[in-house]
Amino acid sequence: MTMPTPDTIVAISTPRGYSGIGVVRMSGPDSLPILTQIFMPTAADGFNDRTAVHGKLVDRDGRILDDGIAVFMRGPGSYTGEDVVEISLHGSPVILDAAVGLILASGARMAQRGEFTRRAFLNGKLDLLQAEAVVDLIESKTEGAAREARLRLDKGMSSRIANIASTLKDILAELEAHMDFDEDDENPAPDPESRLAALISEFTALQRSVDSSRMHRDGIRVVIAGKPNVGKSTLFNTLMGSNRVIVTPYPGTTRDPVDDFLVLNGMGFLLCDTAGMRQEPDPIEREGIFRTQQRIDNADIAIVVLDGSAPLDQEDEKVLCTCREKASITVLNKADLGLVIDPGHPLLQSTAIPISAKTGFGIQDLEEQLRMTGSARFSSDAGSLLSSWCVQPLASAEQHVKAVLDGLHTRSMAPEIIALELKKALEYLEEITGERADDGILDRIFERFCIGK
Ligand SMILES: Nc1nc2c(ncn2[C@@H]2O[C@H](COP(=O)(O)OP(=O)(O)OP(=O)(O)O)[C@@H](O)[C@H]2O)c(=O)[nH]1
Ligand SMILES: [Mg+2]
Structure with a gap:
């Protein structure tokens, strides 16, 4: 069976918008013939393999649309393994669209998502795991x-x-x-x-x-859990450095889980604020607590928040028990009001960190602990993820x-x-x-x- 001859594809390779330069890319057997139709080199020596050529983008009537730099890369030594052309022009969507229009009129077709890399894969330039690494890198x-x-x-x-x-x-x-x-x-x-x-x-x-691999790509899933009113949402906002979620003095404020991406020293965390867990909630709160439970189950790390200014009660114990099987960090919040819980209390899984989500006290210690717990969860074998x-x-x-x-x-x-x-x-x-x-x-x-x- 013979492989069908590939056609020539074109796409704008830079993000849409206004920028210093934008790049139009072609791949396929007609890349060079099409380039010679639409791009007039300034110097007489034409297009040589892997040589940047200054010139003008011209339409069929010879009108100059822009000037820029074109590079021709002969296959199979190119990214896709086929003849490839990249034209850098001024980064205006109008100019880049016009360039693509000229190329389409010359017989190329629009590339599909990832088609350049798919061709590279089909031509044996990279395998499937490397192709995935390309998209993960981007x-x-x-x-x-x-x-x-x-x-x-x-x-x-x-x-x-x-x-x-x-x-x-x-x-x-x-x-x-x-x-x-x-x-x-x-x-x-x-x-x-x-x-x-x-x-x-x-x-x-x-x-x-x-x-x-999932943790590297999407962030380590961290759930903030605790009974109502202990300061989970306040802590979420403090860690995120914004007023992202609602805080009130009334227990049962948060209902739906809320996620946001947090970066600490180059490590990504998907932080989740949840509804407070308590017995006998109303029907709406019950659904919120059900969702909290799901988030705890799926989390890589749980931050268990206790109100350190009040004695431990049964509801706190229940939350501690729910998170017992997980990698978890316990914090004693509201330390600014004075701590009444001993950080070394036997019911706590490990020594708790006293913090005040309101004043920022202890937050650096918590961040440090998060980074350490996060590192321990990662495979140390970077570059070997699936x-x-x-x-x-x-x-x-x-x-x-x-x-x-x-x-x-x-x-x-x-x-x-x-x-x-x-x-x-x-x-x-x-x-x-x-x-x-x-x-x-x-x-x-x-x-x-x-x-x-
Ligand atoms: N003094 C003091 N008050 C705090 C601290 N953290 C939170 N609070 C207060 O505690 C109350 C409850 O805070 P939230 O962050 O809404 O508590 P929550 O755990 O999200 O509550 P639910 O969403 O109802 O489960 C608010 O009045 C906050 O201002 C703290 O560190 N110190
Ligand atoms: Mg809340």
């Missing part, structure tokens, strides 16, 4: 997330998957060689048990990295490897079946790197991109 909200995505782009993750695949292929080759010489004592049966067992630990480490869609193929690959291990253990599996199981495990790994990914997975990944990337 969308990164913190320095840490950008650094992590950048490392991933340099193939950290793909080589780990490739190492597993290579071990499986080696074992498969040994097994098949042995099957060809059956009954041959000169050729002892391969014993891959220890190598397969090592792969199981690698699978476990990879599964752990999925959670870290997205959640990898969980299923990873688990399936592991299942097939485990089946082989069990079979070897009980000596109950025929070599042909072992080979079959190993091949299945390999297929799932190839789904992750994209060698075997179906269109559904590709669409889902490339839909996350902006047009022009």
